[in-house]
Amino acid sequence: MDVLGRYRNLIVLVGVLFAQILGLAVQVNVKRTADSEPTRLIRIWAVGMITPLEKALVWAQTSSSNVWHDYFYLRGVRAENRGLKQQIERMSLERVRISQDADQARRLQALLAFKEQFISATMAAQVIGGSGSELSRVVFIDKGYNDGIRPDMAVITADGVVGKVLEVYRVPSTSKVLLINDQSSGVGAILDKTRTQGILRGTASGEVVLEKVMSDETVPAGEMVLTSGGDGVFPKGLLVGRVTKVAPGSELFLNIHVRPAADLSRLEEVLVVTKIDERQAEPDQTGAVRAVDILAERLPAVPSKPEDAVKSSVPGTVAPGTIAPPSPGSDAKPKAASPEASTASGSPAARKPANSASSAGTGSGTSSGTSPVTRTANGAAKIPPKPVKTATEPKPQPAVEDSPH
Amino acid sequence: MAITYTSGEQVEVYRFSIPATILIPLAAVFLQAWLPLRLPFFSIFDLPLLVTIGFATARRSPLAGLFTGSLIGILQDALTHQAIGLYGIALTVVGFGASSLGIKLDVEHAGARFLLTIFFYIVHEVVYFTIARGMVGLRMAWSWPHEFWSGLANALLGVLVFMVLDRVKQRT
Numbered sequence: 001m002d003v004l005g006r007y008r009n010l011i012v013l014v015g016v017l018f019a020q021i022l023g024l025a026v027q028v029n030v031k032r033t034a035d036s037e038p039t040r041l042i043r044i045w046a047v048g049m050i051t052p053l054e055k056a057l058v059w060a061q062t063s064s065s066n067v068w069h070d071y072f073y074l075r076g077v078r079a080e081n082r083g084l085k086q087q088i089e090r091m092s093l094e095r096v097r098i099s100q101d102a103d104q105a106r107r108l109q110a111l112l113a114f115k116e117q118f119i120s121a122t123m124a125a126q127v128i129g130g131s132g133s134e135l136s137r138v139v140f141i142d143k144g145y146n147d148g149i150r151p152d153m154a155v156i157t158a159d160g161v162v163g164k165v166l167e168v169y170r171v172p173s174t175s176k177v178l179l180i181n182d183q184s185s186g187v188g189a190i191l192d193k194t195r196t197q198g199i200l201r202g203t204a205s206g207e208v209v210l211e212k213v214m215s216d217e218t219v220p221a222g223e224m225v226l227t228s229g230g231d232g233v234f235p236k237g238l239l240v241g242r243v244t245k246v247a248p249g250s251e252l253f254l255n256i257h258v259r260p261a262a263d264l265s266r267l268e269e270v271l272v273v274t275k276i277d278e279r280q281a282e283p284d285q286t287g288a289v290r291a292v293d294i295l296a297e298r299l300p301a302v303p304s305k306p307e308d309a310v311k312s313s314v315p316g317t318v319a320p321g322t323i324a325p326p327s328p329g330s331d332a333k334p335k336a337a338s339p340e341a342s343t344a345s346g347s348p349a350a351r352k353p354a355n356s357a358s359s360a361g362t363g364s365g366t367s368s369g370t371s372p373v374t375r376t377a378n379g380a381a382k383i384p385p386k387p388v389k390t391a392t393e394p395k396p397q398p399a400v401e402d403s404p405h
Numbered sequence: 406m407a408i409t410y411t412s413g414e415q416v417e418v419y420r421f422s423i424p425a426t427i428l429i430p431l432a433a434v435f436l437q438a439w440l441p442l443r444l445p446f447f448s449i450f451d452l453p454l455l456v457t458i459g460f461a462t463a464r465r466s467p468l469a470g471l472f473t474g475s476l477i478g479i480l481q482d483a484l485t486h487q488a489i490g491l492y493g494i495a496l497t498v499v500g501f502g503a504s505s506l507g508i509k510l511d512v513e514h515a516g517a518r519f520l521l522t523i524f525f526y527i528v529h530e531v532v533y534f535t536i537a538r539g540m541v542g543l544r545m546a547w548s549w550p551h552e553f554w555s556g557l558a559n560a561l562l563g564v565l566v567f568m569v570l571d572r573v574k575q576r577t
Contacts, residue, residue, distance in 0.1 A: 009505075012468055016472075016497055020475070020494045020497065021536075024488050024490035024536070028488055028540065031488070042489060046480050047483070050435050053435050054435070130438050130441055131438060131484045132441070132484055133481070136485030166486055167486070178486060182486075203544070204543070204544050204545050205546070265445045
């Protein structure tokens with residue numbers, strides 16, 4: 001009895017350590033045998049205590065930052081707006097080239113009965129906290145079970161892949177996201193040009209390494225690494241990062257270091273991929289839009305003939321061969337005149353493809369001085385007579401405007 | 406009679422109010438999870454460890470020290486995706502050791518606190534490394550330069566944390 005009293009502290013220490021080691025052994029065993037470990041009650045309590053504080057702090061920080069940047073610090077916004085408009089125009093031309101390539105790829109995929117994966121729904125979420133441990137590279141986001149988040153959903157940013165949802169909590173509604181640079185993470189990856197596949201893994205020091213690539217492969221530094229879609233979590237073709245260093249690894253494999261495209265140490269907002277559709281590729285039936293068509297849309301308009309002007313002055317009617325300007329309250333897309341109407345008036349103008357019409361609408365909505373364009377049967381762009389403006393004619397709504405929000 | 410290296414006044418045992426006992430460890434775990442996302446360099450620090458050492462040396466009770474360390478460690482574990490108990494075991498050992506040493510050493514001076522923090526930082530890392538690698542099978546590499554600089558940084562912050570705890574501790 002005296003011995004027990006004398007060594008009481010040591011006995012309690014050994015008891016507490018033994019209990020924890022036993023618990024640890026049970027968890028390790030469960031992890032090895034089961035596919036998914038059940039969420040422990042203690043984790044729910046801990047997350048319930050910590051994440052509400054994090055959410056409140058992030059909300060306060062974001063709100064004050066928004067008030068400052070949206071209402072007070074507006075220096076350079078107009079210049080930025082002009083730059084963005086120019087960028088949109090450049091990207092419209094680029095889109096034409098890419099859509100032609102994509103259409104060709106879709107036709108080939110349709111011939112092969114190829115099934116594609118599409119990200120059909122995403123949810124924006126804010127990163128509110130981390131794990132506080134260098135050996136556990138996870139972050140918490142402010143969306144959880146009640147928002148439709150489920151385990152194993154992919155998490156991305158505009159720059160690239162971030163990770164996958166590991167655990168989802170109901171109260172508070174939050175989720176734990178495993179980053180791709182954690183050592184327990186694994187992503188099916190493919191090199192962009194060489195199409196060599198491998199497995200992307202994190203290391204203890206937080207680096208990302210592409211494994212299982214044979215040493216006889218040639219992998220240049222700087223090559224893009226994309227998701228292969230083979231892991232069942234990430235859809236195929238998402239950017240993961242770029243190869244930074246290639247060195248001989250263990251056995252017959254290369255040791256390829258990859259710099260993640262998304263800055264994993266400074267995550268603020270992410271997108272959770274909540275729905276991925278898989279469907280067979282179908283070639284675009286509407287036909288490709290040529291760069292010349294887009295340029296033609298931006299040419300100055302020619303004044304219309306007087307009789308057209310009389311017809312167009314009647315409210316609710318549109319001059320044949322023209323595209324009606326958008327009415328207030330409706331969306332910015334103008335309606336194309338029907339082919340029958342064009343034929344009846346003797347105009348050879350044909351109806352423009354749907355995607356072209358939408359870009360015409362964008363053009364008339366974003367920049368002044370542009371005019372709607374009709375297209376002849378052979379696809380050449382034609383500038384239609386410009387409708388005479390009347391008192392009842394509504395003005396197109398600008399699509400981009402400086403808003404305080 | 407146990408031989409101690411402290412003066413009569415230095416063996417004074419302190420206690421903390423219930424709000425301080427609950428809120429300070431909670432704040433430490435919260436800041437450890439939140440700050441590295443905003444300030445990435447902060448991940449080198451280990452606030453829960455510093456608070457455990459601070460509480461243990463002030464209370465000078467091995468039992469209180471080991472239970473404080475155990476609870477703070479388990480709370481820290483719960484936020485990670487690793488098995489629960491890694492930090493728990495490491496901080497249990499640190500809590501017990503710091504309170505046991507606090508009885509025998511003068512821990513009221515900044516220099517002693519600085520050295521004590523470096524020592525227990527290394528102890529913490531060794532225990533964590535052993536359990537994580539040996540039992541859980543995590544791939545880890547031991548780096549003495551990293552541990553040395555981390556220990557130094559934590560010891561500097563530790564002196565400040567001790568000063569904060571001095572303000573809230575009460576004489577028994």
